[in-house]
Amino acid sequence: MSRAWRLIDTGMRSAAENMALDRALLESCQAGAPNTLRFLRFEPSALIGFHQSVSQELDLDYCRREGIAISRRITGGGALYCDQGQIGWELFVDRRTFATADMLAIARQVCGIAVEGLRSLGVDAAFRPRNDIEVAGRKIGGTGGAFDGNALLYQGTVLIDFDVERMLRVLRIPQEKLSDKAIASARERITTLRACLSEDTPSAASVQAVFAKAFTQGLGIDLEPGDLSAAERDLYARYRIEMGSDDWVFETDRPRLEVATASAMRKTTGGLVRVMATVDTVRERLKQVFITGDFFINPRRAIVDLEAALRDLALEKIDETVDAFFQGRAVEMLLLTPKDLKTVLHEALRSVEPQGHERVGV
Amino acid sequence: MASVRGCNIPEDLSYNVDNNVWARREADGTVTVGLTAYACSLAGEIVAYTPKKAGKDIAKDKSCATVESGKWVGPVKTPVTGSVVAINDAVASKPGLINKDPYGEGWVVKMKPSDWDGESKSLKAGGDAVSAFEAKMDSEGFKGC
Known part of the structure; x- marks a missing residue:
């Protein structure tokens, strides 16, 4: 070569x-x-x-x-x-x-x-x-x-x-x-x-x-x-x-309605956890997720790394991905548990509504 | 079922080994096309699938579908010339089916072949396919499925 x-x-x-x-x-x-x-x-x-x-x-x-x-x-x-x-x-x-x-x-x-x-x-x-x-x-x-x-x-x-x-x-x-x-x-x-x-x-x-x-x-x-x-x-x-x-x-364009916004907020013993996500409801995948709140986590980047691990993920793999994430690294949390995060993620998914009120791009 | 380094390579299918695809002649004369277990292992989880539209004519070794895995986009190359008669709706909604069941539910397209008898002679089957995949895996430094 x-x-x-x-x-x-x-x-x-x-x-x-x-x-x-x-x-x-x-x-x-x-x-x-x-x-x-x-x-x-x-x-x-x-x-x-x-x-x-x-x-x-x-x-x-x-x-x-x-x-x-x-x-x-x-x-x-x-x-x-x-x-x-x-x-x-x-x-x-x-x-x-x-x-x-x-x-x-x-x-x-x-x-x-x-x-x-x-x-x-x-x-x-x-x-x-x-x-x-x-x-x-x-x-x-x-x-x-x-x-x-x-x-x-x-x-x-x-x-x-x-x-x-x-x-x-x-x-x-x-x-x-x-x-x-x-x-x-x-x-x-x-x-x-x-x-x-x-x-x-x-x-x-x-x-x-x-x-x-x-x-x-x-x-x-x-x-x-x-x-x-x-x-x-x-x-x-x-x-x-x-x-x-x-x-x-536009060859691969699909209806805006296939993508839904999911959100949930929960006061856990470790603090407030807020999840906002977009979900592809046809392919049953989490497209993108943001996790915010006033909980303690160290290092702080862990939450952004978790978001990256969850991006573009089949919904059925959320729990195992969260578990594997926390098993694989040293993350310090005060009272907040991986189970709390999974709970709020699932609450967000249950909130899913098609976004019929938003304008469609084409 | 034959297995090469842990990857299933069914001996009753016809393969284009270079393109890592298989073909199966069905009783109704159509040909089902899919990716091999080896191709799936190299790609990782497939997250998107865009087949050519039904009715489209495609020459041998040209793309009959595009798939994406791990941010890589690439073609699935049909091993025979023909027209697309069916695309896989189950795979469209769950592209990971290709990884889960590459020789079954995870088929990619069904084609109406224009010259199966002629073109299938250049495809490999049985023990020939197994040894060709063994050589391919060797040259590609592949450890196993």
Whole structure:
């Protein structure tokens, strides 16, 4: 296997252009193009995962009003808001480059290299399953992948700056939007290089240089700056139109009514526990959950880690996931028990009502 | 039922080993297509399933459905050319069924094949399939299901 990889920086682009490049380069990788590291930047974009639904994930009216472009990724995972404050990194690579065919192991290995990149910037980053890169429990980047045959695309973001309020408006998340509490709560769950490093915050170009070095070392490769091939440009031109079209963006759209908000609040002996969640009622999955309250828990990040463990989870697996979470780590709670948390989660699920009163996106 | 490194590989099915998919000719002439237990083990829990629409014509080794697991999205490649005659509603609402019962309730699509007799010759069955999966698992550093 060749050590020589191509390095491409495609600069600041629209949602449809970035998605079209993902698709063109993955297809090209399958056709035998060299392994490639691509850096990308984002004009304001709301990007849903391949299997997600715009109506369920995004406030379409807000995005249209604000000129935020919408597209659907070819990769998995959840909806994102991206703008000029983030960089994206992507590997297009033959899967036989890795010693394993286990997809979770490959993701973990690639994320581990991204974590090393952040650490060399002076940020105490770590990988949190299933796909977050976090600092002290706060997400500083998300990742996801796609494959076709032996060609893999694995991508991630790094938040240099981030507009939390704007994200809360763009994404349909189970919080009372734009209340001070919701903004404070989101800020407890997300961080940025600027929040970590203040005046030492690197430029986008410096972050890219550090990540290029991390991938060079982590994969044992040589990076050679390059450009798109003629064949890739042709594919890109074709997909740029398709990836911006409603046919692509809304292909997997599903009724807003399939997603319900669940909430419950309970005074336990350990304090007040409040759960807000979104539930996919058709697939019987917990999409996203926020757990807040005035209970004592140490380390504080444990509750955000628990939220991450519960994200996108079959409802039937909630109890075993909570139990396994607390068995697997040293968490100190005062009077509050894992059983209390399970009780409030189940109370929230019993509260589920379809959201008929909310406007449907399309 | 044959087992390779703990992964069930039923000997009565026809496999495209590279694409990690199986096909079964049914009495009515249709072909049921699914992912192997090995593919499921590599993927982890499957959380989303988008099949091609019924009536769609698909060439051999092209995608008849897209699935997602652990944030990875990828195609299920049909081992034979044909048109989709049925998609699996049970899997649509519970994609994890593919992992639970990859050769039964977790089937991916049913196809009306255009040339089963011709194309099935290139698929592997029985002991040939078992040894091909053994070699594949070896080259992919796979420990076991």
